[in-house]
Amino acid sequence: DQQVKQNSPSLSVQEGRISILNCDYTNSMFDYFLWYKKYPAEGPTFLISISSIKDKNEDGRFTVFLNKSAKHLSLHIVPSQPGDSAVYFCADLQQAGTALIFGKGTTLSVSS
Amino acid sequence: NAGVMQNPRHLVRRRGQEARLRCSPMKGHSHVYWYRQLPEEGLKFMVYLQKENIIDESGMPKERFSAEFPKEGPSILRIQQVVRGDSAAYFCASSPDSLQRGYTFGSGTRLTVV
Numbered sequence: 421d422q423q424v425k426q427n428s429p430s431l432s433v434q435e436g437r438i439s440i441l442n443c444d445y446t447n448s449m450f451d452y453f454l455w456y457k458k459y460p461a462e463g464p465t466f467l468i469s470i471s472s473i474k475d476k477n478e479d480g481r482f483t484v485f486l487n488k489s490a491k492h493l494s495l496h497i498v499p500s501q502p503g504d505s506a507v508y509f510c511a512d513l514q515q516a517g518t519a520l521i522f523g524k525g526t527t528l529s530v531s532s
Numbered sequence: 533n534a535g536v537m538q539n540p541r542h543l544v545r546r547r548g549q550e551a552r553l554r555c556s557p558m559k560g561h562s563h564v565y566w567y568r569q570l571p572e573e574g575l576k577f578m579v580y581l582q583k584e585n586i587i588d589e590s591g592m593p594k595e596r597f598s599a600e601f602p603k604e605g606p607s608i609l610r611i612q613q614v615v616r617g618d619s620a621a622y623f624c625a626s627s628p629d630s631l632q633r634g635y636t637f638g639s640g641t642r643l644t645v646v
Binding site for chain 1: 536538565567572573574575576577580587588590591623625635636637638639640
């Protein structure tokens with residue numbers, strides 16, 4: 421049973437517009453969530469995170485929103501740039517855990 | 533200031549052979565994690581090690597797979613008698629302490645079993 425779900429395998433956006441990537445989770449309230457970005461033939465790179473005690477975290481063009489009642493988080497990228505084209509993974513770090521639980525990823529394509 | 537180094541980048545093995553994947557953590561990092569990514573899947577946790585200790589191996593297959601992180605040298609993920617289903621990208625990550633937030637991944641080893 422998937423604990424972290426990214427239901428959209430792909431997303432296409434025009435340069436300058438907003439990209440919204442979504443993620444649903446099934447575990448407890450006290451988790452910690454991370455977004456990773458991955459280019460082909462490279463390892464995932466940490467992008468931004470959010471603690472379950474917050475509902476928003478912002479870092480430059482990247483903002484993550486957490487809706488605890490819906491067990492849903494989203495990553496907003498604005499404005500989107502062609503260099504943002506990559507696979508984005510949502511990951512869940514459970515409070516007592518040592519492992520990240522990853523979603524299957526969403527491939528973002530930003531066209532110029 | 534090198535990041536997490538994995539080698540080889542690509543490894544081809546025939547069925548039944550052994551595969552050894554190496555990971556050198558970032559300088560100052562004493563915690564190592566191995567993940568596997570099968571085609572069209574997300575990364576799946578395999579094992580978490582500290583120097584000379586396996587802390588969590590809940591994601592390791594019960595047979596043929598082993599991992600170590602010796603006092604000196606890199607962490608090794610060893611797969612004995614490889615099968616085609618072992619073909620995947622294997623990623624190593626390291627962190628400086630027990631906080632796993634945003635730990636750093638290597639570029640991975642792509643294992644192909646023919």
